[in-house]
Amino acid sequence: xxxxDALIIGAGPTGLFxxxxxxxxxxxxxxxxxxDKIGGQCIELYPDKPIYDIPAIPECxxxxxxxxxxxxxxxxxxxxxxxxxxxxVKNKNDKWEVKTNKGTxxxxxxxxxxxxxxxxxxxxxxxxxxxxxxxxxxxxxVKDKAIFKGKIVSIFGGGDSALxxxxxxxxxxxINLIHRRDEFRAAKLTVDKMNKLAKDGKINLFTKYQLKxxxxxxxxESIDIEHENKEIQNIKTDFVLGFFGLIMQLGPIANxxxxxxxxxxxxxTEKFETNQKGIYAxxxxxxxxxxxxxILSGFHEGALAARACFKLARPNEKYRxxxxxxxxxxxxxxxxxxx
Amino acid sequence: MAKITYIxxxxxxxxxxxxxGLTVMEGAIQNDIPxxxxxxxxxxxxxxxxxxxKEEWFDRINKKNEGEDDMLDQAYEPKKNSxxxxxxxxxxxxxGLVVNLPEKQV
Numbered sequence: 001x002x003x004x005d006a007l008i009i010g011a012g013p014t015g016l017f018x019x020x021x022x023x024x025x026x027x028x029x030x031x032x033x034x035x036d037k038i039g040g041q042c043i044e045l046y047p048d049k050p051i052y053d054i055p056a057i058p059e060c061x062x063x064x065x066x067x068x069x070x071x072x073x074x075x076x077x078x079x080x081x082x083x084x085x086x087x088x089v090k091n092k093n094d095k096w097e098v099k100t101n102k103g104t105x106x107x108x109x110x111x112x113x114x115x116x117x118x119x120x121x122x123x124x125x126x127x128x129x130x131x132x133x134x135x136x137x138x139x140x141x142v143k144d145k146a147i148f149k150g151k152i153v154s155i156f157g158g159g160d161s162a163l164x165x166x167x168x169x170x171x172x173x174x175i176n177l178i179h180r181r182d183e184f185r186a187a188k189l190t191v192d193k194m195n196k197l198a199k200d201g202k203i204n205l206f207t208k209y210q211l212k213x214x215x216x217x218x219x220x221e222s223i224d225i226e227h228e229n230k231e232i233q234n235i236k237t238d239f240v241l242g243f244f245g246l247i248m249q250l251g252p253i254a255n256x257x258x259x260x261x262x263x264x265x266x267x268x269t270e271k272f273e274t275n276q277k278g279i280y281a282x283x284x285x286x287x288x289x290x291x292x293x294x295i296l297s298g299f300h301e302g303a304l305a306a307r308a309c310f311k312l313a314r315p316n317e318k319y320r321x322x323x324x325x326x327x328x329x330x331x332x333x334x335x336x337x338x339x
Numbered sequence: 340m341a342k343i344t345y346i347x348x349x350x351x352x353x354x355x356x357x358x359x360g361l362t363v364m365e366g367a368i369q370n371d372i373p374x375x376x377x378x379x380x381x382x383x384x385x386x387x388x389x390x391x392x393k394e395e396w397f398d399r400i401n402k403k404n405e406g407e408d409d410m411l412d413q414a415y416e417p418k419k420n421s422x423x424x425x426x427x428x429x430x431x432x433x434x435g436l437v438v439n440l441p442e443k444q445v
Contacts, residue, residue: 045384117378126416158412180417185409210417228419245413247445248378248385263376293380 004030005313006110006306007098009086012040013295014283015114016069018302023076024330025306027313031078032100034085034119039066041116041284044246055296065295075334085119089256089279096278109312112305113274113281114298117263119251123244125156127213130240137220138240148173148239154223156211157243158184163194165241170202176235178225182207209233214240253285261287271308272301278312280305341434345372345390348442357429363438364388364425374440381425383407386414387444388424393437400427400436415441 006022008015011033022029037043042062050059060068081104088099089111098106122140124130130138142165149172155162158179163186166177177194184191198205212226215234222236250263259266259275264287267273272280281287282305283298291297310319324330343366344354357366367375367388376387383406392400397420404426411417424438 041379041384045379046382049382049384123413123415159409180412181408183408185412245386247387247413249445263378 001105001107002030004028004106004108006112006309007032007096007106007108008112008114009033010040010114010116010283010285011035011038011080011082012114012116012283012298013042013065013069014116014298014302015040015112016066016073017299018112018114018282018306019078020069020072020076021303021306022309023073023078024324024333025310025319026329026333027306027309029078030081030106032081032084032086032104034083034121036083038070038080038082039063042066044120051295053294053296085251087252109278110309111279112302112309113253113265113279113285114283114302115250115253115281115285117248117250117284118253119249120246121249121251122242123247125211125240125242127211129214129216130211133214133216133220133240137238138214138242140242142241145169151238152176152236153239153241154178154235154237155241155243158186159243159245160186160190162186162241162243163190165243166203167193167197170197174204175202176204176206176237178206178209178211180208180210180228204235206233206235211240211242264291270304272305273308280308341429341431341436343429343433344435344437345374346437346439347372347374348440359430361429362425363390363427363429363436364423366429367424374444375424376444377425378445383410383423383426386410386417386423389414389417389441389444390422390424390427390438391418391420391441392422392427393439394420396433396436400433415443415445 005027006029008031011031019029043066047063048061050061052059084100084102087101090097095107095109096111148169152174153169154176155166156178166175197203208228209225212224215222222234224232224234226232265274265281265285267281267286267288269288272282274281282301284293322330340356340358343357346352353372355370364377368377378387379385407423407426411421
């Protein structure tokens with residue numbers, strides 16, 4: 001069990017700067033994120049897209065912004081729990097007990113939700129019956145490629161993940177690659193490689209097709225795929241892999257007893273606290289009159305929520321406002337020597 | 340200004356006036372039309388403002404932007420007439436546009 005002054009959910013720009021603010025005022029914190037890397041939407045959705053409205057930074061990409069925020073956290077030792085999703089939040093003796101899907105447990109007086117639009121989850125197949133076979137013969141990621149050896153694997157998608165796996169698995173499996181159009185968004189080199197394997201008969205390529213239905217007896221037997229012009233083909237298959245990118249879902253946050261407005265959490269504008277004492281929401285996921293979904297708003301919200309955390313984390317101390325330019329205490333926290 | 344009709348997956352239809360210069364997505368969001376999420380706010384970084392454009396309209400609205408089909412690959416049940424509504428600009432010329440909304444966005 002991990003005790004911390006504040007737990008931040010979400011390692012996007014708002015979560016990162018909030019961590020900085022907490023450490024600056026002398027509180028410790030840990031960060032949980034469902035993605036495998038730090039940066040949130042900035043890294044997952046638009047790493048190369050330029051952003052023009054970060055104060056004092058005329059232009060930077062999502063990746064550069066993330067890198068700068070991580071650099072800003074360098075003086076502090078902050079533990080990140082990546083690839084973990086917070087599933088449960090329970091009140092325990094005036095503190096919050098937080099559990100992740102990997103079994104990590106935190107005890108903290110403060111939870112700051114900086115979750116953007118929720119957690120990233122793989123986009124799944126539309127036919128409902130696919131759910132039953134999920135993680136048995138239908139997968140959205142590959143954990144153990146050995147299970148595909150000598151089998152027929154049908155891979156859906158047109159991006160790098162779909163093509164990379166089609167190429168890799170074609171060494172030891174019979175591969176069907178199915179995509180909704182005849183253009184692929186994967187890197188050109190990968191597309192060329194895949195086309196060559198298709199030409200050599202190592203990959204069966206089906207373009208302008210999508211999954212229509214699956215046929216099972218005791219296990220997956222075959223799938224029906226439908227062409228844009230409605231023609232249907234039945235193909236035998238042992239496994240199905242879907243790589244349609246990631247979608248964002250509010251997920252378990254919806255079950256924590258917070259006041260929600262559509263996909264956002266209602267907060268006050270003094271502490272950015274939700275209807276639950278000690279749970280705050282900042283960044284895109286919070287909602288209040290006049291809310292702007294800008295990164296700069298998230299920074300402001302995080303700074304105020306961090307100050308609110310102080311009261312619950314250090315009930316016997318008084319918070320004193322200080323500037324980084326002049327405060328010796330802050331400078332020592334930042335590891336800056338002299339004045 | 341153009342009258343735009345949004346038809347929800349359950350058949351419920353909403354016809355509203357949308358100002359020129361906005362996008363079909365913004366028209367829906369500003370008028371609380373259910374069925375369009377627009378998680379990324381219109382930066383073509385997600386696929387949650389996905390709509391189906393009626394055949395007769397498909398060639399009359401502005402063409403797909405570079406990268407739009409890449410995002411549509413990640414939409415729920417994309418079809419031949421799929422578009423991201425954040426990439427359809429509103430002008431007098433699209434008066435009467437009809438878009439159908441998918442069963443869900445995420």
